[in-house]
Amino acid sequence: MRLIIIDDDPLVAASLKTILEAKDITVLAVGNDGEQAKFLYGKFMPDILLMDIRMEHINGIEAAKQVLGQYPDAKVLFLTTFADDEYIIRALEIGAKGYILKQDFENLVPALQAVFNGQNVFGNEIVTKLPGLLQETGKFDYEACQITEKEQEIIRLVADGLNNKEISDTLYLSEGTVRNYLSQILNKLELRDRTQLAVFYYQHK
Amino acid sequence: MRLIIIDDDPLVAASLKTILEAKDITVLAVGNDGEQAKFLYGKFMPDILLMDIRMEHINGIEAAKQVLGQYPDAKVLFLTTFADDEYIIRALEIGAKGYILKQDFENLVPALQAVFNGQNVFGNEIVTKLPGLLQETGKFDYEACQITEKEQEIIRLVADGLNNKEISDTLYLSEGTVRNYLSQILNKLELRDRTQLAVFYYQHK
DNA sequence: CCTTTTATATGACATTTGTCATATCATCTG
DNA sequence: CAGATGATATGACAAATGTCATATAAAAGG
Numbered sequence: 001m002r003l004i005i006i007d008d009d010p011l012v013a014a015s016l017k018t019i020l021e022a023k024d025i026t027v028l029a030v031g032n033d034g035e036q037a038k039f040l041y042g043k044f045m046p047d048i049l050l051m052d053i054r055m056e057h058i059n060g061i062e063a064a065k066q067v068l069g070q071y072p073d074a075k076v077l078f079l080t081t082f083a084d085d086e087y088i089i090r091a092l093e094i095g096a097k098g099y100i101l102k103q104d105f106e107n108l109v110p111a112l113q114a115v116f117n118g119q120n121v122f123g124n125e126i127v128t129k130l131p132g133l134l135q136e137t138g139k140f141d142y143e144a145c146q147i148t149e150k151e152q153e154i155i156r157l158v159a160d161g162l163n164n165k166e167i168s169d170t171l172y173l174s175e176g177t178v179r180n181y182l183s184q185i186l187n188k189l190e191l192r193d194r195t196q197l198a199v200f201y202y203q204h205k
Numbered sequence: 206m207r208l209i210i211i212d213d214d215p216l217v218a219a220s221l222k223t224i225l226e227a228k229d230i231t232v233l234a235v236g237n238d239g240e241q242a243k244f245l246y247g248k249f250m251p252d253i254l255l256m257d258i259r260m261e262h263i264n265g266i267e268a269a270k271q272v273l274g275q276y277p278d279a280k281v282l283f284l285t286t287f288a289d290d291e292y293i294i295r296a297l298e299i300g301a302k303g304y305i306l307k308q309d310f311e312n313l314v315p316a317l318q319a320v321f322n323g324q325n326v327f328g329n330e331i332v333t334k335l336p337g338l339l340q341e342t343g344k345f346d347y348e349a350c351q352i353t354e355k356e357q358e359i360i361r362l363v364a365d366g367l368n369n370k371e372i373s374d375t376l377y378l379s380e381g382t383v384r385n386y387l388s389q390i391l392n393k394l395e396l397r398d399r400t401q402l403a404v405f406y407y408q409h410k
Numbered sequence: 411c412c413t414t415t416t417a418t419a420t421g422a423c424a425t426t427t428g429t430c431a432t433a434t435c436a437t438c439t440g
Numbered sequence: 441c442a443g444a445t446g447a448t449a450t451g452a453c454a455a456a457t458g459t460c461a462t463a464t465a466a467a468a469g470g
Contacts, residue, residue, distance in 0.1 A: 173448070176449060177449060177450095180448085
């Protein structure tokens with residue numbers, strides 16, 4: 001198995017190289033910058049591109065996107081020090097083969113093997129997060145928070161982008177009343193303003 | 206590596222056993238019913254439970270749930286003939302280690318190895334579906350609307366519920382500048398206020 | 411080098427927003 | 441009936457928001 005390692009930190013990159021070579025894996029090249037990823041990939045055409053996801057200048061995702069744009073069959077396995085929701089999605093979107101924690105170095109070789117054989121590999125930390133990401137956060141129980149029916153109506157209208165005047169027209173209330181309701185809602189949900197309320201609404205739906 | 210195979214179809218189960226034993230993998234037992242899964246797991250305590258996902262009587266998911274309920278550290282790898290969106294989520298939820306197509310029998314061994322070493326393995330057919338499941342709504346093309354990179358950053362922060370001061374602190378800009386940016390954004394997207402912007406963000410994501 | 415563009419900032423301003431204290435009025439409830 | 445409760449309203453106020461005209465400096469382009 002022939003691969004290229006890209007890591008911001010030269011120490012990490014070198015350690016990885018040593019570890020992997022001890023396991024009879026050929027490290028064709030080591031880079032420490034997203035910029036080098038595409039160049040080195042084109043030059044060596046490795047079986048796998050093992051790359052840090054957090055790097056200065058060009059991050060791993062961006063670099064991988066470029067590599068995959070030019071070489072769609074490239075197998076990219078990301079390395080990271082901790083799991084980041086944002087990155088999981090992006091990595092999957094662009095077609096990475098997986099995502100493994102640096103700490104799990106004893107699992108690195110089997111992971112590489114699996115990727116080499118066409119599988120996709122994800123560490124536990126990642127997978128346990130997926131259901132949460134997949135199933136949009138369990139609906140929020142407004143009742144449990146003593147949010148009345150009328151208040152919920154107002155929440156929906158705020159989450160629709162209406163201002164106080166529009167809400168008052170819709171519900172046949174005075175604008176002041178709407179303000180009062182809203183004030184109570186924000187208080188109950190411990191939010192600061194209507195925008196946070198709208199955000200809350202969409203994130204708990 | 207010691208494992209148990211559960212498959213509805215005795216022929217498939219037997220074939221798998223033959224293939225795997227040829228690769229020096231110990232098949233402790235073969236079952237053909239979800240009911241047997243829990244019993245056999247308890248009896249043999251294998252490293253991995255390799256199980257069909259579609260079975261009569263008790264399906265794989267249900268059987269795995271029971272096994273995992275009793276033995277939370279069980280490593281369950283599902284087998285299936287085709288990928289089913291519904292199952293992906295369910296399998297991840299209950300804590301399965303992966304999901305592989307029966308057709309990919311040449312990848313089965315590396316996959317088992319990776320699972321044995323604590324990884325999670327998913328076939329390509331599955332992974333390519335994940336982004337779709339993660340965010341099904343076609344996302345909005347801000348570039349096309351001439352929304353600059355910086356403006357997009359501000360949008361994200363507004364959609365996070367920050368006020369102008371907080372945004373300016375985050376981006377090292379003056380509050381006035383943030384206001385100006387926001388004003389431009391609202392103008393470009395033909396929205397009225399930051400709440401509508403947050404709403405827009407969540408509805409086009 | 412001069413001009414244009416781009417990013418950032420300021421101040422002034424009207425409007426909207428959120429909070430609070432208080433007021434009606436109808437409906438329960440003992 | 442008297443008092444409590446709940447829904448709605450008002451007015452006052454400070455803070456935040458959105459708009460606009462304008463300013464400045466740096467970068468880019470000629």
